[in-house]
Amino acid sequence: MSYTEKELKEELDNKSYEFGFVTDIESEKAPVGLNEDIIKLISSKKNEPQWLLDYRLEAFRVWLKMTEPNWAHVKYEKPDFQNISYYAAPKKKKELQSLDEVDPELLRTMEKLGISIEEQKKLSGVAVDFVMDSVSVATSFKEKLSELGIIFCSFSEAVHNYPDLVKKYMGTVVPHTDNYYSALNSAVFSDGSFCYIPKGVRCPMELSTYFRINESGTGQFERTLLIADESSYVSYLEGCTAPQRDENQLHAAVVELIALDKAEIKYSTVQNWYPGDSKGKGGVYNFVTKRGICGHRSKISWTQVETGSAVTWKYPSCILKGDYSIGEFYSVAVTNNFQQADTGTKMIHIGKNTKSTIISKGISAGKSQNSYRGLVKIGKGAKNSRNFSQCDSLLMTDQCGAHTFPYIECENPTATVEHEATTSKIGEDQLFYCMQRGISEEKAISLIVNGYAKEVLNKLPMEFAVEAQKLLEISLEGSVG
Amino acid sequence: MIIKDLNHNSLLKKNSKLDLEALNLGSFPNRKEERWKYTPLRSLKKINFHNQLNFKIEHLSSLGIPKIEGLVIVLENGKFNSSLSNIIDLKEIELLFLNGAEIANNSQEPTQKDYFNNLNASFLTEKVILKIKPNININEPINLVNIISDDNCISNTQFNIDVFENSKLHIRQYFLGSSNSKDGFINHRNQVSLKSKSSLTIDKFQDLNHNFNFCNEFIDQEKESEFIMNTFSASGVILRNNVFCNVYGKNCHSELNGVFAPIEKQHFDNYTIINHFVADCKSFENYKGVIKESGVGVFNGKVIVHQNAQQIEAFQKNNNILLDEESKIYSKPELEIYADDVRCSHGSTTGRFDEEALFYLRSRGISMKKSLELMTLGFINEVIEKSNDSMYKEFLLKRLLKD
Numbered sequence: 001m002s003y004t005e006k007e008l009k010e011e012l013d014n015k016s017y018e019f020g021f022v023t024d025i026e027s028e029k030a031p032v033g034l035n036e037d038i039i040k041l042i043s044s045k046k047n048e049p050q051w052l053l054d055y056r057l058e059a060f061r062v063w064l065k066m067t068e069p070n071w072a073h074v075k076y077e078k079p080d081f082q083n084i085s086y087y088a089a090p091k092k093k094k095e096l097q098s099l100d101e102v103d104p105e106l107l108r109t110m111e112k113l114g115i116s117i118e119e120q121k122k123l124s125g126v127a128v129d130f131v132m133d134s135v136s137v138a139t140s141f142k143e144k145l146s147e148l149g150i151i152f153c154s155f156s157e158a159v160h161n162y163p164d165l166v167k168k169y170m171g172t173v174v175p176h177t178d179n180y181y182s183a184l185n186s187a188v189f190s191d192g193s194f195c196y197i198p199k200g201v202r203c204p205m206e207l208s209t210y211f212r213i214n215e216s217g218t219g220q221f222e223r224t225l226l227i228a229d230e231s232s233y234v235s236y237l238e239g240c241t242a243p244q245r246d247e248n249q250l251h252a253a254v255v256e257l258i259a260l261d262k263a264e265i266k267y268s269t270v271q272n273w274y275p276g277d278s279k280g281k282g283g284v285y286n287f288v289t290k291r292g293i294c295g296h297r298s299k300i301s302w303t304q305v306e307t308g309s310a311v312t313w314k315y316p317s318c319i320l321k322g323d324y325s326i327g328e329f330y331s332v333a334v335t336n337n338f339q340q341a342d343t344g345t346k347m348i349h350i351g352k353n354t355k356s357t358i359i360s361k362g363i364s365a366g367k368s369q370n371s372y373r374g375l376v377k378i379g380k381g382a383k384n385s386r387n388f389s390q391c392d393s394l395l396m397t398d399q400c401g402a403h404t405f406p407y408i409e410c411e412n413p414t415a416t417v418e419h420e421a422t423t424s425k426i427g428e429d430q431l432f433y434c435m436q437r438g439i440s441e442e443k444a445i446s447l448i449v450n451g452y453a454k455e456v457l458n459k460l461p462m463e464f465a466v467e468a469q470k471l472l473e474i475s476l477e478g479s480v481g
Numbered sequence: 482m483i484i485k486d487l488n489h490n491s492l493l494k495k496n497s498k499l500d501l502e503a504l505n506l507g508s509f510p511n512r513k514e515e516r517w518k519y520t521p522l523r524s525l526k527k528i529n530f531h532n533q534l535n536f537k538i539e540h541l542s543s544l545g546i547p548k549i550e551g552l553v554i555v556l557e558n559g560k561f562n563s564s565l566s567n568i569i570d571l572k573e574i575e576l577l578f579l580n581g582a583e584i585a586n587n588s589q590e591p592t593q594k595d596y597f598n599n600l601n602a603s604f605l606t607e608k609v610i611l612k613i614k615p616n617i618n619i620n621e622p623i624n625l626v627n628i629i630s631d632d633n634c635i636s637n638t639q640f641n642i643d644v645f646e647n648s649k650l651h652i653r654q655y656f657l658g659s660s661n662s663k664d665g666f667i668n669h670r671n672q673v674s675l676k677s678k679s680s681l682t683i684d685k686f687q688d689l690n691h692n693f694n695f696c697n698e699f700i701d702q703e704k705e706s707e708f709i710m711n712t713f714s715a716s717g718v719i720l721r722n723n724v725f726c727n728v729y730g731k732n733c734h735s736e737l738n739g740v741f742a743p744i745e746k747q748h749f750d751n752y753t754i755i756n757h758f759v760a761d762c763k764s765f766e767n768y769k770g771v772i773k774e775s776g777v778g779v780f781n782g783k784v785i786v787h788q789n790a791q792q793i794e795a796f797q798k799n800n801n802i803l804l805d806e807e808s809k810i811y812s813k814p815e816l817e818i819y820a821d822d823v824r825c826s827h828g829s830t831t832g833r834f835d836e837e838a839l840f841y842l843r844s845r846g847i848s849m850k851k852s853l854e855l856m857t858l859g860f861i862n863e864v865i866e867k868s869n870d871s872m873y874k875e876f877l878l879k880r881l882l883k884d
Binding site for chain 1 (some may be wrong): 515519788789791801803804805806808809810811812813814815816817818819820821822823824825826827828829830831832833
């Protein structure tokens with residue numbers, strides 16, 4: 001008897017979240033709720049300067065006046081913002097000098113995630129800024145990077161050590177007034193990563209951060225600020241796994257990229273937050289604001305593989321301000337069971353001769369809803385700008401949905417904007433072709449889906465490509481109904 | 482927006498003014514609403530309308546349209562104008578005019594949360610019902626003309642078109658504004674019902690000059706029916722075409738085509754929703770925008786494929802040409818798919834004319850103006866070609882190219 005599709009389906013249904021485990025580490029939590037006192041508490045816990053506290057409070061006041069957006073094609077129970085603890089940090093011990101001092105429990109967590117720090121340090125040449133619940137615990141390869149003048153540290157460290165840089169750039173791409181979740185993040189962000197690449201430096205390794213929600217009931221409010229000074233280059237990896245939880249967890253991050261003249265930033269994400277169980281219970285709410293701004297002849301490239309989260313609301317964007325700047329967006333979004341995703345990008349062309357490319361591949365299975373929502377705006381002065389967008393959707397079952405909502409706004413006659421989208425299921429002839437050559441249905445689907453997403457997966461750095469492919473397989477195989 | 486109500490309407494006493502925002506018609510659309518995101522209505526809102534219905538046009542030819550033959554129904558400023566119309570007795574068609582109190586008795590308004598639809602229902606002054614009996618093929622097009630010729634006049638009119646089984650009908654619909662009137666507003670509604678195996682083609686031509694025109698089209702299709710609508714928008718301050726095509730029967734064909742050519746700050750908005758409720762249907766959309774002299778074009782098309790509506794083939798296409806620095810285009814082709822065995826796609830392009838092609842024409846001694854005209858012609862011809870009447874085609878080209 002061969003392994004039937006039905007069996008596989010059952011197996012998948014019963015398969016629990018692979019990376020769902022909870023690390024038992026003592027952690028310090030702020031009381032539940034959100035008010036100015038809590039914000040002051042967060043700020044004082046982190047020994048923050050007054051200007052940052054003022055910034056937080058200002059953002060909080062703005063946030064109070066805002067209403068939660070409801071235009072996205074997702075339905076979910078609105079989180080109760082007064083029922084979340086806004087700060088959780090592993091108990092502070094003395095400054096860590098070496099790995100031996102790191103909590104062994106924590107080390108084991110990392111091992112389970114497959115990013116053992118020792119291994120990473122010795123073999124892969126990847127500097128890992130490991131974020132365990134909000135506070136950076138271990139940062140490696142710092143010395144090597146600092147030789148080149150590269151700053152790669154946690155956000156709170158940066159606030160203390162490089163306040164001028166933080167003050168100058170923070171909130172310039174995603175202002176605290178931008179939207180509901182970015183305002184919330186600006187008010188209560190706990191920690192995150194800060195990266196500065198000096199003039200003319202080509203970062204020799206892929207910088208990577210692993211985010212992880214660990215404490216039950218704590219929302220995670222990361223803030224990433226990445227500055228690539230003139231003529232520099234950096235490739236940044238961000239990956240997420242989260243433990244299994246019953247209640248909905250909120251994740252509202254802000255990522256700001258600044259590419260100064262002739263700089264290039266490559267930002268890759270693999271997102272695998274807990275998507276909820278097969279009945280749609282639990283799962284992470286992922287409401288992220290990601291945006292980059294380009295100077296002259298600079299380039300920002302977003303690559304994302306989205307497989308997790310119960311609800312995703314995410315639009316990594318590029319403001320192409322400088323002439324001849326380039327924006328790219330490559331995305332694979334997979335939804336299964338009751339997941340909902342409303343994701344896409346915004347390409348805002350301001351400078352002359354700017355170029356943008358959007359490749360979005362959506363795959364929906366189970367009873368999920370997967371939407372692409374993207375804006376291409378060609379401003380009045382964006383002469384000779386060029387955009388190409390392609391959004392394909394693949395439907396795996398007759399109960400899921402795939403939607404495309406492109407917004408094309410063109411205000412300059414010399415610009416060329418192209419958009420195309422298709423929605424279809426896996427071709428029966430393709431499937432037949434594979435199966436007739438002795439490939440099982442299961443394998444054939446995996447093959448076809450991989451081929452379908454290849455265009456995007458190819459853009460991922462080596463370290464991530466393998467993980468991404470694995471995630472795709474876990475999320476999808478056999479989900480054809 | 483205020484309407485001075487001088488007519489029959491029971492809503493108010495004579496000679497009183499009516500503030501439309503105060504009426505319970507739903508909220509006045511603003512740009513925060515997704516459906517009105519790209520169409521500001523400030524210029525419409527500030528006008529004080531009246532609905533005093535009188536006739537001003539003596540000959541249709543003064544409106545710049547070619548001679549119309551056959552059955553012609555003319556509504557001027559919201560009222561049936563018998564002297565301009567040509568009512569010939571066609572026994573295949575049942576024709577019914579309703580106005581005043583008769584409308585109230587015959588009203589069967591669905592409760593739509595759309596402001597202009599409600600406005601139309603509340604102030605409806607003329608309703609024409611056309612019924613095409615079963616098994617009839619009418620070759621000669623029927624002409625429905627809607628004219629606005631009075632300043633600040635609001636015209637709320639409605640056509641009900643029922644095509645019964647196995648019948649075929651071709652309609653030419655004209656929305657015209659006389660060149661010496663301004664700030665008039667035709668708020669029209671077409672209610673179309675297509676029974677099984679019937680076929681209807683509507684050629685809609687809009688030339689409003691300095692007036693406004695909103696059209697709400699509701700189309701219900703039963704099995705194996707065919708609906709084709711070609712919209713040609715030549716002029717008007719704001720033109721808005723809402724097409725709601727509901728496909729309830731299998732093996733239907735729905736086709737929406739359009740050419741919109743706004744100039745001089747005109748604003749043309751095409752908003753379409755095709756709802757596929759059942760399986761095995763096809764729908765096509767093809768809209769072409771030629772925008773110049775600070776004109777603004779909007780295309781917002783949506784195809785919804787509901788669950789269990791398998792084997793749907795849907796295609797949306799929107800091509801736009803911007804001809805000068807100040808013109809703008811907003812394109813939003815949307816797909817909402819809840820079934821898996823479908824082939825749905827859309828394409829949208831925006832750009833300018835190929836420099837090399839232009840050079841080719843210029844190098845052969847053709848003037849810049851003529852070259853651009855030829856290129857535009859080539860661009861919109863795909864839609865114009867849908868009509869097989871050469872007289873009508875010529876007229877369309879002349880008006881759309883504005884020479």
